[in-house]
Amino acid sequence: MNTVHRDAGPAEAAARYPSGAAARRAIRSGEWRGHTSGLAPGYVQGNLVILPADLAGDFLRFCQRNPKPCPLLAVSEPGDPALPELGAGIDIRRDLPQYRVWRNGELVAEPHDVADLWRDDLVSFVIGCSxxxxxxxxxxxxxxxxxxxxxxxxxxxxxxxxxxxxxxxxxxxxxxxxxxxxxxxxxxxxxxxxxxxxxxxxxxxxxxxxxxxxxxxxxxxxxxxxxxxxxxxxxxxxxxxQAVVMHAKPEFCITHAPGAMLVTDLLNHHLASN
Amino acid sequence: MNTVHRDAGPAEAAARYPSGAAARRAIRSGEWRGHTSGLAPGYVQGNLVILPADLAGDFLRFCQRNPKPCPLLAVSEPGDPALPELGAGIDIRRDLPQYRVWRNGELVAEPHDVADLWRDDLVSFVIGCSxxxxxxxxxxxxxxxxxxxxxxxxxxxxxxxxxxxxxxxxxxxxxxxxxxxxxxxxxxxxxxxxxxxxxxxxxxxxxxxxxxxxxxxxxxxxxxxxxxxxxxxxxxxxxxxQAVVMHAKPEFCITHAPGAMLVTDLLNHHLASN
Known part of the structure; x- marks a missing residue:
């Protein structure tokens, strides 16, 4: 069911999309629908979990209690598709190459954008990745x-x-x-x-x-x-x-598709503690 | 042949000699001739190697090339028993509870001070310890x-x-x-x-x-x-x-006796890189 594809090799992709902003532009326009690995070398990429606001407090507490598997890079305002801490002009509904949509714990779709599924109560969580x-x-x-x-x-x-x-x-x-x-x-x-x-x-x-x-x-x-x-x-x-969220079977949830991450404007070197 | 002794338990010794300077005073006066473990809690202690100047350059180069086993805390001027980087008023000939004296790789004495053996060409190396x-x-x-x-x-x-x-x-x-x-x-x-x-x-x-x-x-x-x-x-x-020096069999060498270290004025916390 994974329909993502690559239309260029990693080196070519890296050269074509050298920054997080360039990668997101290509993704949002539909020019790039492949994995994000190799795009914008040196820029932080993040896992995405989007949950209804009534579960967001619990999930935020879960991340706070489990920082090693769930290191939060940013949490959005409810209903707001922007994530200004991670990049100028991010629209979380359109800036990933592919999403997974879950209802009651079942995978129901893998669209390339989720603008038509957006709700005023959705909260986005971006989690650091290896x-x-x-x-x-x-x-x-x-x-x-x-x-x-x-x-x-x-x-x-x-x-x-x-x-x-x-x-x-x-x-x-x-x-x-x-x-x-x-x-x-x-x-x-x-x-x-x-x-x-x-x-x-x-x-x-x-x-x-x-x-x-x-x-x-x-x-x-x-x-x-x-x-x-x-x-x-x-x-x-x-x-x-992701496993924890699937196990909780929320009535509605959106995640990134495997390998199709949010590319941010942060440099990996910015995340170093010293 | 190890004649060092304790005249107090560790807690008592720690209380009686709370600083590097206090420990060295007690050692130099002969009041303390035991192991230095537990003296001056929190203060850096160091291993000692004293070599003639004609070997000091080689040994210094050896330490520079092998910093993990031989982390140098200080090197004296030839003939100078002071080590101002490690403590005010240090006299390396009198400030350790017990020494070992080696001639051509053979242990020949374990005195409580080495003032009578001092030579104008001796260089002291103090090496960090675990x-x-x-x-x-x-x-x-x-x-x-x-x-x-x-x-x-x-x-x-x-x-x-x-x-x-x-x-x-x-x-x-x-x-x-x-x-x-x-x-x-x-x-x-x-x-x-x-x-x-x-x-x-x-x-x-x-x-x-x-x-x-x-x-x-x-x-x-x-x-x-x-x-x-x-x-x-x-x-x-x-x-x-120490093993390397013994193997090299220098004509003359002085080291600390096991467990009888130089207690310095540096705090262990001062050695932290960050």
Whole structure:
């Protein structure tokens, strides 16, 4: 059902849409309907959750209580499609390449804009994503296998419970990146500087300690090999809030389609704590 | 041959000698001849290596090339027993509770002062020690088993080579602290802030990867248990420069006796990078 497509390779897309504003213009005009990975290199991209105002307070409290999987970059005013903290002129109804529309927990549509579904009570939540810290890891010379192999990162449901708020509850989902011990130590340092995009790892080493039975069978994304001299390193993942929202089955909800994120005007480097 | 002794318990000593200056006064007067662990809580303590000037350039270059095991806090002028960067009025010949005197790599004496052995060509090197980052770990709520059990930390020779300079060469020695994965991640964060006292770990997980065959048989210090839900975390250790110096067999050398360090006027918190 995923109808997004690429009409250019990553390098070409990066050159054509060098900034968040350029990427959003191309997306809003319909010129770009592909994944956002590789667009506007260096600019922060965010996961999107849009909920009716009567659930927004609970979800906001959920994010506050679970900042590692749910690092909030911005929350809109009810009914207002703008997000001025994240970019000039953002229209959250039209600025993502593809959306998912959910009713009572069921996926009902994957449109390229949601202007016709907009309501005066909708609140948008933009949540930091690991693209930002992955740039930091790559710049620090730490290879990322899923990037090298052109795969989606491997993600797993864990036995780590989130702290519930209202109807929102469920296990933390983590992403896993295999690396040598020396790179794992460096990765803790690098990602600690990015608390608003999941921050430091939540676990490393034995997967069973966080309820993962088999690394070769991720719950989301693609499996990657862990070499004999590597350990798996686990970060809280932005799929957590999506899974929690689906589990709560709100009467109405809009999210980004996988890989089709909001591209902002913030630079990843702006998110560094020091 | 270790003749140091304690004449008071740690809490009593901490109360009696609350500052680096107070501790040094008691040591210089002969009132305190015990270990310095627990004296002047919160103040930086350092390892001492004193070498003739003709070897000092090589050793300084060795430390510069190996900052994780050999983080230099201060280097004296040749022949000058003062170290003004580390404390007002320091006399390095009299301000440690006990010294070790080495000739051609052989331990020949363990005096309480070395004033009668002083020479105009001697250069003092004070090297940061893990006491400082251990305070940071304990303040961060990370338990340290060897501290809880009143043991010396476990130390191991590794297969990690240091970068040689002149006659100074040899394997890196590491200290090991077992902890849960979550505490290991936090420990990387905490110790990264203290680059002048060994900084972040050099390894975690599989000891065989750094040439350690059996964790229960440390080369120095005392073994501690690693629980099933813990991983061993390894830091570069200040025993490295001592082992390297002994291996080089200088015609003359003075070091601190184990546990009998220089207590400085710097606060551990002053060493934090951020």
């Amino acid at each position: 693209f930002s810290f992955e740039q930091g890891l790559l710049e620090a010379g730490i290879p990322l296998r899923h990037v090298a192999e052109g795969r989606n990162v491997a993600m797993y449901r864990t036995s780590i419970a989130t702290r519930p708020a209202g109807p929102f509850a469920g296990p933390m989902v983590v992403s896993m990146r295999p690396m040598t011990a020396a790179n794992a130590i460096r990765a803790v340092q690098v990602t600690s500087r990015f608390p608003t995009v999941h921050g430091a790892p939540v676990h490393l080493g034995d997967p069973a300690q966080i309820g993962i039975a088999d690394l070769s069978r991720p719950d989301f994304g693609d499996a990657v090999a862990v070499a004999a001299d590597e350990i798996p390193v686990f970060w809280a993942c932005g799929v957590t809030p | 006491f400082s980052f251990e305070q940071g770990l304990l303040e961060a709520g990370i338990p340290l088993r060897h501290v809880a059990e009143g043991r010396n930390v476990a130390m191991y020779r590794t297969s990690i080579a240091t970068r040689p300079a002149g006659p100074f060469a040899g394997p890196m020695v590491v200290s090991m602290r077992p902890m849960t994965a979550a505490n290991a991640i936090r420990a990387v964060q905490v110790t990264s802030r203290f680059p002048t006292v060994h900084g972040a770990p050099v390894h975690l997980g599989d000891p065989a990867q750094i040439g350690i065959a059996d964790l229960s048989r440390p080369d120095f210090g005392d073994a501690v248990a690693v629980a099933a839900d813990e991983i061993p975390v390894f830091w570069a250790c200040g025993v490295t420069p």
